[in-house]
């Protein structure tokens with residue numbers, strides 16, 4: 001399969017080491033035909049088995065481990081100038097190595113689709129699209145930064161042209177975005193470029209509009225909704241320096257910049273910065289590395305920084321900049337816990353919450369109800385025999401939806417009609433359990449017939465433009481009730497909202513995952529942060545059946561940072577991240593026994609490596625069934641590795657992955673390695 005073929009007659013001038021899209025964790029060597037100019041960072045066509053593929057030259061070497069006579073030549077050179085700058089190529093290689101992902105596949109998954117094929121592309125000859133009119137910024141009332149913002153802006157600007165990482169830790173509505181805008185302005189004046197990464201969901205026209213109104217410079221937008229052509233154009237505009245500002249989701253981190261100046265990660269705590277399948281990299285962690293490689297500053301901004309970033313700030317790796325007050329005249333909202341054990345509730349809404357809703361609407365405010373379950377109810381059950389609506393393919397229940405009526409599995413998307421009688425006992429007493437967004441929406445519509453009730457979740461926003469339409473309606477400022485999932489929690493500036501109600505805070509409190517409480521706290525503070533962002537003060541009501549829970553108490557009375565300190569102490573005691581490092585090796589298959597058998601083999605390989613390399617400080621747990629063992633008809637198991645040293649884990653993993661890759665058993669399961677996993681689910 002590798003580059004071994006009968007001798008070629010070409011006279012050659014050196015050997016190119018090429019990353020080829022394959023599942024193998026290695027590079028392949030090819031002869032460079034005579035009189036051909038090649039360099040690292042360009043694309044070439046190479047023979048691979050019986051096929052021809054597009055690869056990227058990673059290095060030019062004098063010698064190969066394979067006999068020169070056995071090497072095959074490059075068939076075609078696709079780029080004449082460097083396509084991927086060496087800094088970025090190094091970052092890519094480092095990341096593939098660190099996250100233990102096949103290098104060619106990692107490179108390819110990050111190239112715009114338009115460059116994975118044979119088509120030629122030239123950065124040097126790329127000019128801006130003439131159909132795009134020159135934009136004149138319309139933002140005339142740029143706020144004067146307050147003293148904390150000024151300090152932040154000065155710190156970042158003073159470090160331009162050199163590496164520095166900043167944790168911009170500013171409460172919700174403190175004007176972090178204004179700090180980004182001013183720092184970008186400074187960078188643009190030096191003829192440099194800035195890239196800003198945002199969570200998937202915040203890349204709305206509103207965000208983009210705010211930037212367009214401020215700057216006349218060309219902005220490239222990179223997100224998953226682009227056509228391959230648009231994506232390639234945006235990429236080339238960034239690489240050629242035509243686009244001065246690049247805004248995008250996770251993978252935009254790998255966009256080349258002709259004159260890099262600044263990297264910003266907005267909402268750095270957000271889970272979407274870690275890719276959860278395939279090449280499982282953390283764009284946040286790699287952003288810091290990229291900034292170091294390119295000698296530029298990086299800002300990680302959040303109102304609820306991840307425990308990792310707080311730890312890095314505490315230990316001096318990041319400069320900690322705090323914005324403790326809301327910008328302008330806005331003040332922080334007040335919190336109140338509502339004990340749901342003491343109050344009768346209609347569709348999960350306590351009487352306290354209903355009364356508060358009525359009060360705020362009467363005062364002309366908008367109300368936001370947060371509920372982390374879409375659909376009508378999480379389960380359908382039979383009141384006679386106890387039957388529940390189980391998914392036929394997962395260890396999960398089918399959610400009841402009313403609009404349109406169906407049962408649906410939120411893990412595998414299996415759909416079924418809603419039965420009119422119990423499939424087990426034929427009884428007619430079917431009932432629903434729990435509350436989802438649809439039910440909450442209709443209960444609120446009944447309770448407040450004169451007020452518009454808007455629902456914001458994945459189902460309601462499936463149609464293109466729907467999210468924008470709903471946000472626009474909210475921004476007209478008229479009293480309304482907004483019911484939504486975490487979609488509403490992220491980054492939206494909703495100045496009319498004065499009351500936020502959280503329907504159920506209990507889920508996160510008892511999560512089995514080690515980051516469960518951290519995620520719960522971030523979510524609550526972010527949702528709460530939508531309240532009272534303009535002149536009217538905000539109020540937050542959190543419903544729970546555990547109001548005495550220590551974490552909730554700490555969060556509500558002493559704030560996010562106090563809870564973060566407690567959680568960090570717990571992590572330290574348990575040697576969990578950021579005090580220890582984790583790797584999960586996952587395996588799944590249609591047969592129940594295969595994943596366990598495979599991971600038992602993996603464990604043997606690991607043990608023998610630990611022994612032969614005399615590694616200590618490694619704990620191995622498992623194989624264990626994943627928390628949801630069966631999903632989409634596949635059984636899943638995992639193996640957990642833990643160490644206080646990243647480098648020890650790396651010296652173990654590299655040979656282990658090489659060995660496993662070569663074993664025939666690896667082809668009978670789907671297996672993957674997750675370095676620095678976000679969760680153990």
Ligand SMILES: Nc1ncnc2c1ncn2[C@@H]1O[C@H](COP(=O)(O)OP(=O)(O)OP(=O)(O)O)[C@@H](O)[C@H]1O
Pocket residue numbers: 143144145146149170171172173174175176177178179302303327328329491492493529
């Ligand atoms: N110095 C200032 N004076 C007056 N208003 C300001 C100032 N800075 C920012 N603002 C305004 O305050 C509002 C909130 O600012 P911004 O959206 O930047 O906050 P944020 O910290 O990014 O919020 P979040 O964490 O919720 O995303 C915006 O309308 C912004 O224009």
Ligand SMILES: [Zn+2]
Pocket residue numbers: 391392393394396409410411412413414632
């Ligand atoms: Zn399912």
